[in-house]
């Protein structure tokens with residue numbers, strides 16, 4: 001059968017299949033990118049669904065408006081104002097089926113074949129694939145510990161000129177590196193990019209998973225032009241299965257997103273949205289987040305202790321201050337795919353860093369998730385991985 005040419009540009013299937021394998025039953029897997037299923041508030045969700053069906057069953061089982069359930073959008077606006085100082089009106093927010101759909105729609109809205117998307121690199125593989133599907137050319141812009149490197153961004157914009165149609169960034173506890181942009185870099189970025197008419201996609205998937213009291217202000221907070229399109233999700237703070245997320249944009253941009261959302265799936269699930277709204281009104285999501293963070297921080301600490309004890313000194317990491325991942329760097333001449341091959345033979349998995357490069361792949365890094373395995377498995381799996389790393393680096 002003949003498939004569309006866009007498929008050819010997507011990540012190679014061999015790698016995707018290898019990732020699927022890492023999720024088999026008896027594997028100690030540090031490869032997942034989601035919260036611990038043990039944290040999902042199943043009883044509260046069950047109660048919320050029942051109440052919604054009792055109170056507003058017919059509406060909950062109908063189509064919803066394309067922009068999403070109004071009460072939920074209002075509550076999202078309130079939360080973003082209280083937590084991050086963002087002042088989006090309800091009309092500037094639409095509900096999407098996961099933030100993955102918001103990424104897909106952004107490709108649909110801004111990208112023609114051959115356009116350039118600049119990526120903070122390394123970056124989220126799902127965004128790489130979503131934007132590649134629109135036959136964009138992806139260009140990597142390096143990051144350091146403070147965020148995207150402004151000098152390199154300037155060079156990329158000068159090099160590609162008007163072909164640059166979108167910039168994709170994850171400023172908080174980034175997937176895959178766990179890094180967060182400093183306040184200073186956020187301000188510098190907005191000051192610099194406001195000289196251009198390029199939309200910025202701010203993916204805030206992990207922004208609330210901070211191990212410190214203070215939350216950073218989003219890029220969108222500093223943006224006075226409405227150049228930033230902001231994407232939030234309940235997947236990492238609540239549960240991914242409901243597929244409830246949101247996208248915020250200036251009203252004239254939003255009109256176009258609405259047309260695309262309608263064409264994509266008419267509306268997100270009415271019952272899932274109403275369930276989420278009921279939960280937000282009657283339960284305490286912030287308390288839930290505080291509780292899960294305590295657990296994640298503990299798991300991160302245990303993982304770092306094992307790395308410090310069991311791994312060779314040449315394997316570097318910087319302690320993440322939130323999120324779900326530790327990013328480990330091996331010496332440049334080493335390949336983490338080879339290490340994964342050996343680890344999988346001993347039933348331990350992680351994701352090799354090369355998967356997170358939109359272009360200019362580096363192979364000596366690895367993403368290790370700490371939210372999904374309990375402390376016992378973290379100690380066991382990371383001890384094995386430490387030994388294998390020592391052996392591999394000694395060769």
Ligand SMILES: Cc1ncc(COP(=O)(O)O)c(C=O)c1O
Pocket residue numbers: 033034097098099100101124126170175203205232233234235240244245
């Ligand atoms: C950075 C980032 N953005 C977006 C997503 C997609 O999340 P969802 O579609 O569940 O909202 C993920 C999932 O891993 C992610 O890591």
